[in-house]
Amino acid sequence: MKCFYYFKDKSRSREQRSAPELKEQSNSDYSGSDRVIKSSCSANSPRGIPELYEEKAHNLRVFTFSELRQATHDFSRLLKIGEGGFGNVYKGSIKTAESTGDPVVVAIKKLNNDGLQGHKQWVAEVQFLSVVEHPNLVKLIGYCAVDGERGIQRLLVYEYVPNRSLGDHLFNRTYPTIPWETRLQIILGAAQGLAYLHEGLEVQVIYRDFKCSNVLLG
Template identity: 50%
Template sequence: MVMKCFQFHIGEKREEAKTPRPTSVQSSFTDHEIRQSGSEFNSQNASEESTESRGRSQFPSLSERPSNLKVFTFPELKQATKNFSRTTKLGEGGFGCVFKGIVKISEDPAQKIDVAVKQLGRRGLQGHKEWVTEVNVLGVVEHPNLVKLVGYCAEDDERGIQRLLIYEYMPNGSVEEHLSAKSVTPLPWAMRLRIALDAARGLAYLHEEMDFQIIFRDFKSSNILLDEQWNAKLSDFGLARLGPPEGLTHVSTAVVGTMGYAAPEYIQTGRLTSKSDVWSYGVFLYELITGRRPLDRNRPRSEQKLLEWVKPYLSDAKKFQQILDPRLEGKQILKSAHKLSLVANRCLARLQKTRPKMSEVLEMINQVVEGTNGTGNPQPPLMSKEQKKKFEEPEAKGKRRIADMKIGDGGWLVRVWSSKLVKTC
C-alpha cells in the first residue's frame, strides 16, 4: 500500500531562480518544458554560511552532463504495455500509474528487456516538475542501489501531452509490501539487514560519493524496490534536490515528503540538508525492526505513531523484545535488532548536526551485519512477489485515510532519544 505524500508551505515562499537551458534532453518538447518548469534541481535557494562546507566545489548543473537515456515514442510504449492494459498494471502512485512492458533497447529485435513504465497523470505542472527531476537525476547518476532509468517519453498525441518514464523492472516489488501484515512470506531478519545495507549504500552515494550532492527528500520503504536477486534499490527521485552549494548549510524549500518520515527541523523550517535523509533512514530501520508503518491510523491511538510507540521499550532489553516484529524468530535476532536500534537512534538525534553522515551510518550497519551470528543467511522469501499474488488478500480499493499533519503535530518527533542507549555527540 502506498503512503500518501504531503505538501505545505512554512514561512515565506521561496523564489525560483532562472536556470540554464539543459542540453541532456533530446526531445524538443522536453527541452522547452524543462526550461519552463525551472528544473527544480538547478534553482536552489540556500542561506547561512557553513564552515563545514567551505572548500567544496560549486555543484554543476545536472542538465549539462551527458545522458544515456533512450527516447521512446508514445506508440512504442502503447505497444510495449498492450495499450496500457489493466493486465499489465503494476500499481498506482501519487503522480500516475505504472505498467509492466517489454521494450527494445537496440536495433537488434531480439534484444528486449522487461521495464516498468510510469505514465504521469494530468495533474498540472507539479507532476511534470517531478518528471523533469527524475530525468535530470537518473539520467546522470548510476549505482547498483539506485533503480536505473532506461529512458523517457514526452510528446503530443490526440489526448494532449504525454509524459512517461521507463525504468528497469523490479520484479519483487517494494520493501513496504513485504513488511506488510498481508505479506504471506515476510522478510527474514538477515534479508532485512541486507536491505538496510543496500539502502545505506544508495544514500551514501547520493550524499557523498559524487562531485555534487543529492538529497533524496522522500526516503521511505515504498521507495525501496527489490530486483530479481532481492537487491534493494532506491526509486522515485521526483522530490530530490541538489544539496547546498559551497558556503551554505542548507537548501530552503517548500516542505514535501511523506508523513512519518520527514525530519522535524525540516517540517518546522523548510531547511533541507542531507541529515533530513538520515532521519528518514532511522525511521526506516524501526520499520525493519517492528514490521510496522511509521504512521498507522488503524492501530490503537497510543500505537499509531511508530517512533512514539517504541520509545518506552528502548531502555530495557526485556521490554525491547515486545516491539520486535512477531513474525521474526530466533534469540540472536533480538541482539542484532537491538544493535540496529542503536544505529536508528543515532540517525534520530534531535539536533540534525549530531546525526551521523550516511557514510558513517553505512559503516555502523556493516558492523551490525558482521557481528550478527545465528540469524541465517540472507535468503529471500520462498516466493517472489509475482508468485505469491494469488495467495494474498486483495487490498481494499478505497484509499487509506491519512490524517492532516499540522505544524504543531511535529512535536512528537523532536524529543531526544534516551541517553542510556546512545551517545549522539
C-alpha cells in the same frame, strides 16, 4: 509520482527537481509518496543538474508513444503496477536498443495530465535521474515526449524491479517472513545507496523520505 528536491547553486537560488528512486535492496517505489530532498553543488564543482545532464543525455533512449503503448497493451489495467501524483505505472516489455535478443521488461510511468505534476517536474526527473548512476538505485532507461492529436504525452521508462516493496514483505502475511540475515543485507544495500546520494555525486542530495514502502526488492 510526486517527489521533489531542492537544488542550491553558488548564488543559493533554488529550483524544484524530483528525487531518485532507491532500488533493489535499496529501491524506492515507482509510485512513491511525497518527499523533499535538499542538494547543493560541491565546493569543487559549480555545475548544476542541467550541466551534468548534458554529459549524460546520450545514455537515455528516446521512445515513441506507439512503442510504449504497444509495450503496455495500450496501457492495460491488467499491467498497472502503481499510481501516484505523477500518474500510473505499468509493467511493459520493450525491444532492446539493437532490436536483437529477448524483449526487456520495464516499468513505464505515464504522466497524468490532470495530476499534481506537470511538464517541468517531468523534465526535472529526466535530468536528475540521468545523472544518478548506482547499482542500488533504479535506472532510468529512457523517456517519451510527444505533443500530438492525443494531447501532451510524457512518459518515463525505468528498469523493472519485480519483488514489490520491503513494506509489502514486512506487513503482508501472504509473503514469507524475511530472515534477519536478509534484513541486514537490505539495510546495507540501502545504506550504500544513500551514501552515494549524499556523498558520491557532484551535486549533493539528502534523501528525506526513507521508509520501507520506498524500498523495492530485486
